[in-house]
Amino acid sequence: MTTAKLHEILDNPQRKLTAEELKEVIYQLRNDAFAEYGKALDNENLHISQFYCGENNAFQICLDLLEHLEVATDETPDTPLH
Numbered sequence: 753m754t755t756a757k758l759h760e761i762l763d764n765p766q767r768k769l770t771a772e773e774l775k776e777v778i779y780q781l782r783n784d785a786f787a788e789y790g791k792a793l794d795n796e797n798l799h800i801s802q803f804y805c806g807e808n809n810a811f812q813i814c815l816d817l818l819e820h821l822e823v824a825t826d827e828t829p830d831t832p833l834h
């Protein structure tokens with residue numbers, strides 16, 4: 753995902769995403785981080801590769817959590833996380 757495409761979403765407070773659209777954005781960001789991780793490894797830049805490995809893991813955790821997302825309805829009570 754290009755920075756411009758990401759900012760089309762982030763810079764527009766009126767822009768809303770469905771759960772599936774959000775998953776796709778995070779998936780694309782994860783793939784970008786994985787590609788940068790590979791480039792860093794090819795260049796033997798271990799410090800940068802570790803950074804992108806961490807980013808990749810964070811995006812994967814987000815994707816895993818989104819699998820547990822329940823679409824809220826007006827009848828769904830707000831339940832805080834503990």
